[in-house]
Amino acid sequence: MTSLEVQDRRLNTLDGKEWVKRTKSWFVINPRRRNADQLSHPAKYPEELVERFLEFFTKPGGWVLDPFAGVGSTLVASKLLSRNSVGVELDPDFVSVAQQALREIDGEGFYEIIVGDSTCITELLETYFEGNPPMFDFLMTSPPYWNMLRKSRGGNDSVHKDRKSSGLKQYYSESHQDLGNIGQYSRYIEAVSQILEEAGSFVEQGKYIVVVAQNMRDVDGTMRPIAWDLAARLSRTFLLKQEQIWCQDNKRLGCWGYPTTYVSNVHHHYCLVFQKQ
Numbered sequence: 001m002t003s004l005e006v007q008d009r010r011l012n013t014l015d016g017k018e019w020v021k022r023t024k025s026w027f028v029i030n031p032r033r034r035n036a037d038q039l040s041h042p043a044k045y046p047e048e049l050v051e052r053f054l055e056f057f058t059k060p061g062g063w064v065l066d067p068f069a070g071v072g073s074t075l076v077a078s079k080l081l082s083r084n085s086v087g088v089e090l091d092p093d094f095v096s097v098a099q100q101a102l103r104e105i106d107g108e109g110f111y112e113i114i115v116g117d118s119t120c121i122t123e124l125l126e127t128y129f130e131g132n133p134p135m136f137d138f139l140m141t142s143p144p145y146w147n148m149l150r151k152s153r154g155g156n157d158s159v160h161k162d163r164k165s166s167g168l169k170q171y172y173s174e175s176h177q178d179l180g181n182i183g184q185y186s187r188y189i190e191a192v193s194q195i196l197e198e199a200g201s202f203v204e205q206g207k208y209i210v211v212v213a214q215n216m217r218d219v220d221g222t223m224r225p226i227a228w229d230l231a232a233r234l235s236r237t238f239l240l241k242q243e244q245i246w247c248q249d250n251k252r253l254g255c256w257g258y259p260t261t262y263v264s265n266v267h268h269h270y271c272l273v274f275q276k277q
């Protein structure tokens, strides 16, 4: 193989030392304080989290897709790192915040966030790109964690109260298209999976998909292992490579079950890594 061919086949531009560091199965990222616009969204992930994966799974100039784009963290990180990006987000208010954030930062590349229901992602991309949508090098996203934002439980209860007293949204929307409003858990897992399968059809063969999710405890104490259930369901379509565990160690610890019952403080998320086959 010529050195040009090797260069072309490279997954990223990291040197060996950095590559090895990034393959550790857990890492800590403490989200920075959000600005007022970003606070309008109840569950954004930090741009640093996206940057970590973009640097591993893409090269500058690559194309990135996020079907649950929220306030645009995936697109902002992509622009900062000179990747091209396309997002789809149901709520127009979040899209406005994303567009403003994208205008305010320096960076290169194409970026567009489309308002719409990702259940119709093929149609949305076909329409926007006039029948010729790009193929993507990487998909990174975080779906709603079922309807958990609507439920008062342990830590969520205090977050709810804080957001409510500050006049901020406690959940995404009232829309029946919002996956965070689905009543039945199995239907939610299926709906997220179907969207990701369809979005995945726009990802190049052999390229990667990262889905950020968390296992949750329901109000009655039942565990809803969203991350594990999505990993199992999506394994039917994509090759599950591993998970990386994103830990936060700057969150308040709550004293939930003391002194009788075990209730954990969940300060980690699963970043499920799949490969398109």
Ligand SMILES: C[S@@+](CC[C@H](N)C(=O)[O-])C[C@H]1O[C@@H](n2cnc3c(N)ncnc32)[C@H](O)[C@@H]1O
Residues within 6 Å of the ligand: 041, 043, 044, 045, 046, 067, 068, 069, 070, 071, 072, 073, 074, 088, 089, 090, 091, 094, 116, 117, 118, 119, 141, 142, 143, 144, 145, 172, 173, 177, 178, 179, 180
């Ligand atoms: C966990 S948030 C994603 C946050 C995003 N990663 C960020 O950092 O801003 C999930 C998003 O999915 C959106 N959503 C829910 N149902 C949707 C659907 N059917 N189509 C598109 N977006 C949807 C919600 O409005 C919410 O913004």
